[in-house]
Amino acid sequence: MxxxxxxxxxxxxxxxxxxxxxxxxxxxxxxxxxxxxxxxxxxxxxxxxxxxxxxxxxxxxxxxxxxxxxxxxxxxxxxxxxxxxxxxxxxxxxxxxxxxxxxxxxxxxxxxxxxxxxxxxxxxxxxxxxxxxxxxxxxxxxxxxxxxxxxxxxxxxxxxxxxxxxxxxxxxxxxxxxxxxxxxxxxxxxxxxxxxxxxxxxxxxxxxxxxxxxxxxxxxxxxxxxxxxxxxxxxEYHSHCAFEFTYFAHPSSTIEGVNVYEARKKIGHYLARKYPVKDADVVIPVPDSARPAALGYAEELGIHFEEGLLKDRYRKKGSMRSFIEPYHGERIEINKGIVPIPEVIRGKNVVVIDDSIVRGTSSQSIIKILRSAGASKISLIVTFPPIKYPCYAGIDFPSQDELLAFQNQNNENNDLESEIAKSLGADKVIYNDTVTLAQAIGIDERELCFSCSNGNYKPLGIKPVFKTRAEVKGDLEN
Ligand code: SF4
CATH class of the missing domain: 3.60.20.10 (Aminohydrolase, N-terminal nucleophile (Ntn) domain)
Structure with missing residues (x-):
């Protein structure tokens, strides 16, 4: 593959x-x-x-x-x-x-x-x-x-x-x-x-x-x-990648007739209406893709929006995006390039908005950064629904065993969001759902692909046999 x-x-x-x-x-x-x-x-x-x-x-x-x-x-x-x-x-x-x-x-x-x-x-x-x-x-x-x-x-x-x-x-x-x-x-x-x-x-x-x-x-x-x-x-139906709208595409782009920045801001509005954290002191985006959604969330609930986390662009690979780096070590290196502003975080009940949780590497380090900057409570709101299945349509999360939502989905005692919150060290985790996401984007849910979340590969016409990352990459030494 x-x-x-x-x-x-x-x-x-x-x-x-x-x-x-x-x-x-x-x-x-x-x-x-x-x-x-x-x-x-x-x-x-x-x-x-x-x-x-x-x-x-x-x-x-x-x-x-x-x-x-x-x-x-x-x-x-x-x-x-x-x-x-x-x-x-x-x-x-x-x-x-x-x-x-x-x-x-x-x-x-x-x-x-x-x-x-x-x-x-x-x-x-x-x-x-x-x-x-x-x-x-x-x-x-x-x-x-x-x-x-x-x-x-x-x-x-x-x-x-x-x-x-x-x-x-x-x-x-x-x-x-x-x-x-x-x-x-x-x-x-x-x-x-x-x-x-x-x-x-x-x-x-x-x-x-x-x-x-x-x-x-x-x-x-x-x-x-x-x-x-x-x-x-x-x-009969299309299957436009919903992930393009939350993470992958450039915010200034217009695809399928929808401007990506406006869609992301609306995702924030919709999330605020459906999943409000009303006692939050501040809303902070994980830079960069989640910024418009955080702005929308804060705007809708009348909570302060702050840039509490910045990317150190002068560090090696500082401005790159962690998710698309192929090797784990490089992903860690990029995450270290996130710099907190303790003055807007210390003692605050923080809502932090991120575009997705794939392996959980970035989210875990973001939560640690917020804790050490003094956040009193951290609610992580994720604009894309739980990613439990590999993508076979062109995005790099190929092996199911690497996906945090897959690893945590089978625990019978707790719900997925509590399990993820525990494993990341957050007080609360809230995921978007496919219906709310489609409404916010403004495209009929049936016209969007959510295979990586719902495991429905019918639009692609495949019944995948899930492989390990080493098998997928043909790169066994990494
Ligand atoms: S499986 Fe997920 S990432 Fe892949 S095309 Fe569908 S929505 Fe996009």
Whole structure:
């Protein structure tokens, strides 16, 4: 099982403008979706790839002139799969097709057999590479992208937002039928450039205008003829990832027609109405994703909002997000970069708002920090419901035995929230529920994915066999 959650982009300038500066800026804007590697591809050249953050690269001037092109696709990578090596970084190139992928293909062993029966090994193969090889096989039989995607869709189980680039300079965007991961279309008027992006924050960064979502089940082609849009499949209900709205997406982004910042603030309002801690002295967010929800919670109940916890951005990895770091030691390192402001915490009944509890590592250290800063009582309110099951649609919490809510769910004497509070050292833990979360986001609950909370994998069409983290990562020494 290979997991990737990443950011993808695609550009095509109808004016023949060099899009590489856009590529670099937009990948930088999507950096929150993946910090392990980045890369891009232009027609008829091997893809450019680099490890680490876009901003740490130095030779932008030469990159921009060397890869000068009116068409490109790009990728930022976050993966729990094997080593964070350059070989696994994207885009990948198979013959004249370059591919960038956000999502997870669940049936990699089956796909592996279809591309020649090689033994699938997480160290040597990615789900994206298998999908690309299979797609290329279909295109070689019948050079028709919509036909090839229709066939591949029947063979492949999982979530996918692909951007593709062919050597003739055409750019494609493909979004799975359920729409697990976001994908939007934009336009930059100044250079008559169309742009595909995982999130609209990247479109804003390059001065573009959001035109809307690429629809689930849609194939979009951009070439010198302009834009062509076709549906390769439809689904009765979509399964947009609810976690994007609480944690993953950038707050400035608008996905599925909903602005993420506004959704997070509303989540705070709804939580305050349903789960009020009326005697709290202060509401504090865990930086950064929970800030709008904390603001909403405080606003609704008329309680002081304070920045009681700050991220030390100058520490090594200080501004990074702990959850998406692949290795435990690195997660601990990031958590140590949270600095309390004792003056707003000491002697107070504190409500602390966090976006989720996955392994509990961050939450435990936050509670410790608040205690040592003198909090008299701590209620932890979590904007996402309990995460008890692995995600098979592109987010990195792959092994069930690591999930705190799973570890604590079977105790018959106590309810889950009391057990979690005990294990974290908090006085109280309150989880959001799927109904309240969907109402706050403003999307019908049936159109959202909650598989990691309710264990219903029907939208993905799989019956998963849960594996350990070492098996999933193919990285047994960690
Ligand atoms: S399982 Fe959870 S994290 Fe994965 S797509 Fe569904 S809601 Fe998002």
């Amino acid at each position: 290979v997991h990737e959650n990443c950011g993808v982009i695609g550009f095509f300038s109808l004016n023949g403008h060099n899009v590489i500066p856009y590529v670099i800026d937009s990948l930088r804007a999507l950096q929150h979706r993946g910090q392990e590697a980045w890369g891009f591809a232009v027609p008829s050249k091997p893809p450019y790839k680099s490890l680490g953050l876009v901003s740490t690269s130095r030779n932008f001037k030469s990159i921009v002139s060397k890869f000068n092109s009116h068409a490109a696709i790009g990728h930022v990578r976050y993966s729990t799969f094997g080593k964070s090596n350059l070989e696994n970084a994207q885009p990948l190139k198979i013959k004249d097709l370059c591919i960038a992928h956000n999502g997870t293909i669940a049936n990699v062993e089956e796909l592996s057999n279809m591309v020649g029966g090689c033994t699938f090994s997480p160290q040597t193969m990615t789900d994206t590479l298998l999908a690309a090889q299979r797609l290329m096989m279909h295109l070689e039989k019948n050079d028709n992208m919509i036909h090839a995607i229709r066939v591949l869709k029947e063979e492949m189980i999982g979530s996918f937002c692909f951007t593709l680039l062919t050597d003739d300079g055409s750019v494609y965007a493909i979004r799975d039928t359920r729409g697990f991961r976001p994908l939007v279309l934009g336009h930059i008027e100044e250079t008559n450039t169309y742009m595909i992006s995982s999130e609209s924050c990247a479109i804003d960064t390059v001065g573009g205008k959001l035109l809307g979502d690429i629809q689930p089940g849609e194939l979009l082609k951009i070439s010198s003829k302009g834009i062509e849009r076709q549906h390769f499949s439809t689904s």
